[in-house]
Amino acid sequence: MNADDHPDPNVDGPRYVLRLFVVGMTPRSRRAIENLRRICDGPLAGCVDLETVDIHQQPHLAELYQVVAAPTLLRLEPLPHRRLIGDLSDEARVLRGLGLAPVSGRVNDDR
Amino acid sequence: MTSEPSIPKSLAKAPTGISGFDDVTFGGLPVGRPSLICGSAGCGKTLFAATFLVNGAIQYGEPGVFMSFEERAEDLAANVASLGYDLDGLVADGKLAIDHVRVERSEIEETGEYDLEGLFIRLGYAVDTIGAKRVVLDTIETLFSGLTDASILRAELRRLFGWLKDRGLTTVITGERGDGALTRQGLEEYVSDCVILLDNRVEDQVTTRRLRVVKYRGSAHGTNEYPFLIDEDGISVLPVTSADLDYDVSNDVVATGIEGLDAMLGSGGFFRGSSVLISGVAGTGKTTVSSYIVDATCARGERVMSFVFEESGAQICRNASSVGLDLKHHVESGLLRFEAARPTLYGLETHLARMHRDIEQFRPSLVVIDPISALHGPATELQSTILRMVDMLKGRGITAVFTSLRTDGGFDERGDLGLSSLMDAWIKLLGVEANGERTRTLYVIKARGMSHSNQVREFQMSAAGVKLVEAYVGPAGVLTGTARVVQEAQEQAEFLRRGQESERRKRDVIRRRQAIELQIAELRASLEVAEEEEAILLSEDEIRETLLATERRAITQRRSAAE
Numbered sequence: 001m002n003a004d005d006h007p008d009p010n011v012d013g014p015r016y017v018l019r020l021f022v023v024g025m026t027p028r029s030r031r032a033i034e035n036l037r038r039i040c041d042g043p044l045a046g047c048v049d050l051e052t053v054d055i056h057q058q059p060h061l062a063e064l065y066q067v068v069a070a071p072t073l074l075r076l077e078p079l080p081h082r083r084l085i086g087d088l089s090d091e092a093r094v095l096r097g098l099g100l101a102p103v104s105g106r107v108n109d110d111r
Numbered sequence: 112m113t114s115e116p117s118i119p120k121s122l123a124k125a126p127t128g129i130s131g132f133d134d135v136t137f138g139g140l141p142v143g144r145p146s147l148i149c150g151s152a153g154c155g156k157t158l159f160a161a162t163f164l165v166n167g168a169i170q171y172g173e174p175g176v177f178m179s180f181e182e183r184a185e186d187l188a189a190n191v192a193s194l195g196y197d198l199d200g201l202v203a204d205g206k207l208a209i210d211h212v213r214v215e216r217s218e219i220e221e222t223g224e225y226d227l228e229g230l231f232i233r234l235g236y237a238v239d240t241i242g243a244k245r246v247v248l249d250t251i252e253t254l255f256s257g258l259t260d261a262s263i264l265r266a267e268l269r270r271l272f273g274w275l276k277d278r279g280l281t282t283v284i285t286g287e288r289g290d291g292a293l294t295r296q297g298l299e300e301y302v303s304d305c306v307i308l309l310d311n312r313v314e315d316q317v318t319t320r321r322l323r324v325v326k327y328r329g330s331a332h333g334t335n336e337y338p339f340l341i342d343e344d345g346i347s348v349l350p351v352t353s354a355d356l357d358y359d360v361s362n363d364v365v366a367t368g369i370e371g372l373d374a375m376l377g378s379g380g381f382f383r384g385s386s387v388l389i390s391g392v393a394g395t396g397k398t399t400v401s402s403y404i405v406d407a408t409c410a411r412g413e414r415v416m417s418f419v420f421e422e423s424g425a426q427i428c429r430n431a432s433s434v435g436l437d438l439k440h441h442v443e444s445g446l447l448r449f450e451a452a453r454p455t456l457y458g459l460e461t462h463l464a465r466m467h468r469d470i471e472q473f474r475p476s477l478v479v480i481d482p483i484s485a486l487h488g489p490a491t492e493l494q495s496t497i498l499r500m501v502d503m504l505k506g507r508g509i510t511a512v513f514t515s516l517r518t519d520g521g522f523d524e525r526g527d528l529g530l531s532s533l534m535d536a537w538i539k540l541l542g543v544e545a546n547g548e549r550t551r552t553l554y555v556i557k558a559r560g561m562s563h564s565n566q567v568r569e570f571q572m573s574a575a576g577v578k579l580v581e582a583y584v585g586p587a588g589v590l591t592g593t594a595r596v597v598q599e600a601q602e603q604a605e606f607l608r609r610g611q612e613s614e615r616r617k618r619d620v621i622r623r624r625q626a627i628e629l630q631i632a633e634l635r636a637s638l639e640v641a642e643e644e645e646a647i648l649l650s651e652d653e654i655r656e657t658l659l660a661t662e663r664r665a666i667t668q669r670r671s672a673a674e
Contacts, residue, residue: 021229023228023229023232028224028225028226031223032223035223055228055229055232056232059232059233059235059236060236062229062232062233062236063210063233063236063237066212066213067229067232067233068212068214068227068229068230068233068254069225069226069227069228069229069230069258070225070226070227070228070229070232071225072225072229073222080218081218082218082220083215083218083219083220084219084220084221084222085219085220085221085222085225085258086221086222086223086224086225087222087223087224087225088222088223089222089223089224090221090222090223093220093221093222094220094222096220097220097222
């Protein structure tokens with residue numbers, strides 16, 4: 001799933017490379033995907049590379065990316081790596097985890 | 112020995128290959144079930160787990176997965192390399208998989224519901240890749256410090272252990288010891304089949320590693336605390352509680368190499384497999400006597416292992432050369448091995464465990480412990496340690512020579528527990544001080560199963576070797592050393608004097624006899640003279656009588672004529 005649709009708006013901002021690891025299409029996995037899509041279309045619109053990995057299909061990636069919990073969202077760029085676990089339903093924590101929290105006001109407006 | 116006969120099928124066991132541990136548990140860890148190895152930091156949990164996997168992969172053809180929650184794979188490989196394990200090689204051969212699970216709290220943001228399916232998938236993938244039969248989770252409790260939601264973790268761990276059981280994986284889970292519980296997070300509640308407790312206790316500034324099987328569902332197991340060792344040869348557990356006295360006895364006699372001593376023992380030496388105590392205060396020649404026995408044994412082509420606590424092996428070799436013994440070439444030929452260690456280096460149990468392992472490896476026919484009195488510890492522990500040591504040696508038919516500084520046969524300076532009663536033979540070396548000099552004397556106090564001399568011998572050491580001299584026993588008591596020599600000289604002089612005296616008396620008698628004989632001769636001469644005179648007198652008388660008779664006849668004739 002790529003959210004690479006809007007390359008223009010935030011050219012100056014940092015580029016986000018995210019990878020979401022889920023296990024199968026469980027309700028929890030779906031919830032995580034939906035929650036993430038909302039953030040990618042909102043605050044991160046246009047500056048994110050997102051890849052969703054089903055580690056059930058590609059188990060070797062679980063070890064490679066140190067996945068323990070599912071779902072896990074990994075911020076590969078910008079450095080340092082950040083790791084968000086859970087179904088991403090707590091948006092404030094997700095934004096903080098991704099390093100987007102300081103952007104004033106917008107977080108609350110979106111909710 | 113497995114479970115009770117009423118249970119038809121005994122629990123399958125997966126051998127760990129850890130010497131001693133498989134004996135204590137009668138076969139190893141339960142197959143297809145998780146076992147918990149717990150203990151405080153630095154007690155050897157990780158090494159135990161790694162040994163379980165490595166031995167499984169190499170000796171028993173069971174590949175294993177090592178899931179490390181603490182150490183990185185390369186650190187782990189480096190750490191166990193000191194035990195001689197080549198993890199990288201095993202990984203390359205597909206016999207081992209190492210997965211380092213890193214959970215760093217500072218990097219993690221919890222954003223909602225989650226489970227540990229990622230861990231399951233990683234483990235399942237690793238297991239499937241190499242066809243693993245064994246799994247180690249070291250130390251899974253680390254997850255609790257990385258993730259906040261303990262209730263999720265507990266539920267997931269319970270699920271994990273169930274999953275491991277379903278897949279039939281023999282699993283070792285390590286856990287750090289917590290306050291008042293076996294593990295910090297109470298893992299023992301989940302892993303209820305087999306719990307092993309490792310311990311690293313410090314007593315009198317000496318540490319001893321101990322292992323105890325806390326629980327082993329469905330199986331008999333040794334319940335004691337067993338000492339264990341970790342060194343360059345890996346882990347070894349010492350089951351040291353065999354209290355049987357049913358070892359084979361030998362009638363084979365082994366000579367001591369000291370002629371005089373062999374002569375004192377009725378059979379010409381000690382029985383093979385007996386324990387011999389050589390006691391004596393400092394400088395009475397205990398080590399020298401034991402060196403002789405060592406030399407004699409090596410000369411027969413048998414192996415000797417010497418545990419020395421006060422000197423180095425090289426020093427003993429050098430000292431032995433001063434009495435003409437060449438122990439060095441026995442060391443070089445591989446028949447003699449010294450194991451030198453300060454007695455305070457380890458606890459008693461560790462000493463015993465080390466000896467056990469070394470003896471297992473070297474398989475000597477004679478073991479020397481010099482001196483046993485150097486081992487320190489609480490008296491009861493000391494006694495049980497030495498008892499088990501004697502047991503262990505006897506059970507293997509190894510002749511044992513113990514030296515002791517205690518002359519009364521006790522263990523140490525204080526206790527009054529009898530070491531001597533454990534021994535089959537007891538040689539006592541005593542220094543006798545008299546007339547400003549010390550001499551060494553030797554007694555054979557006891558020698559079970561053989562007659563032996565009850566007499567004291569003077570024990571002489573010189574460059575020519577050791578000599579036992581019969582001490583002087585006279586009316587003035589037992590004399591040794593110079594006193595013996597002086598006494599012998601005195602006796603010699605006395606003997607000479609007595610000889611001269613009797614010569615003189617003999618001459619006297621002869622003289623007197625000659626005088627008497629002379630007198631007899633003289634008397635005989637005068638007797639002869641007297642006899643001659645008598646004869647003359649007799650013949651004169653006869654003549655006179657004849658003349659008288661003739662005259663009388665003539666007168667008669669004349670008178671008748673005249674009538």
